Amino acid sequence: MKLYEYNAFANPRRVRIFAAEKGIQLKREQVDVLAGEHLQTEHLQRNPYGAVPTLELDDGTYISESAAICRYLEGLKPANVNSENKLLGSTPKEQVLIEMWDRRVENGLLSAVASFFHHGTEGLATDKYRNNEWGQHNKTQIATEMKRLDEQLRDNNYIAGNTFSMADITALCAIDFAALLNIPISDEHSALQGWYGLVSSRASAAA
C-alpha cells in the first residue's frame, strides 16, 4: 500500500491520524498540490477527480475519499466491542452515529474551512474560479459550525459520544487548518476548546 498525499492539507492528515491510531504504517508519497501535481496526468490516472489523499493497494487498485480510505484501513485491523480504540464504532448504532457525526463535520466545518481557503484567501494557484463573497460567507459559516460542535461537546466528551472516533479526527484536522488561516476557536466555545486540548494531546495528532 502507498498513500499519495499532501502533508499540509486536512484530508490527508485525517488518514495519517487514523492510521497512527490503528498502528498501521503507511508508505507515503507527496503530490505537490501547490505546484499543481494533483492535476497532472500521473495523478489523474490514480484519481480522475485529482484529489489527495489516494491510497494505492498492492493489487494496483486506487481508493480515494478520506473516509473510504479510513474504512479500508479499519477492515485491515477491525475493532470489536472490547477494543480500546473504536474509531468507526463496534455496534451498529455506534457505527452509524459516528458516521453521522463524521459527515456532519466533513460537510459542515471542514467544507466551510476548505471553501474559505479556496475562495476567501489566495488559495491555490490552480484554483481557476474564485468567488470572494462565497469565501467570506464560508468564513462566517466556520463560526456557525464551531458553535454546533461546542453545543454537542457540552454534553459529550467526544463529538460522537463518549469515545474518541473518526468524527474527532475530522474535526481536529478542520480546526487546525482553520487556525493556519488565522481562524482560532472563539473563547465563547469553551467546550470545544476543552475537547481540542484533549484530542490534540494524543500521540496520533503529530501524524
Add this chain to the structure above:
Amino acid sequence: MKLYEYNAFANPRRVRIFAAEKGIQLKREQVDVLAGEHLQTEHLQRNPYGAVPTLELDDGTYISESAAICRYLEGLKPANVNSENKLLGSTPKEQVLIEMWDRRVENGLLSAVASFFHHGTEGLATDKYRNNEWGQHNKTQIATEMKRLDEQLRDNNYIAGNTFSMADITALCAIDFAALLNIPISDEHSALQGWYGLVSSRASAAA
C-alpha cells in the same frame, strides 16, 4: 422506525430507494421544507442541523445523513457475497469502492445540483444567503460532473463497477433533481444516458 423526510428532495429519495431495494418498509412523515418546518424547534430537536431525511429508531435515537441512514438499514438486512443485491458491497474492496463512488457523486454532482438550486434558482424561501454567481458556477459544474460519470460508465455497467449500488442511487436522485431544474443529461453523454435508462427502470426508482 420512522423517517422524517420531504418527498420532493434528492436526499430523502436516496433513502426511500435504498429501503425499497432492501424490501424494508419505512413509516414516513413529511417535514414541509418549503414552509420552513425543518428549521422549527420540533425538527431541530430531531436534527440540530435541520436536515431531512432523519430516521427515528424505536429507542428514540435520531440518525441523520442519508448515507449513514442507508448503512443502518443495510445492517438490518446485511447482504453477503451470494446476495443478488449488494448495495454497499460484500467484500472489503467492493465496499470501499462503492463508498468512494457514492462520496464522489454526493460531493460532486449532488452537491453541485443542490448549490445551483439554493443559489442559482429561487431555491427555498428560507435560504437567507444567496450568491447567484456561485449558483451559476455550480450549473457549469453539473456538466463537468456528468461528464466524469459518463467517462466511468463507458467501461462499467454501473457507477462503482458491474453491479447496482448505493452510488447509482445517489446519481439517479441527483440527475432527476437536476432535470426538475431543467438540466437534462446532454446528448454527448450517451453512456450516462444508457445507464439512466437502466437504473430508472428498476421498480425502486418509483420510491
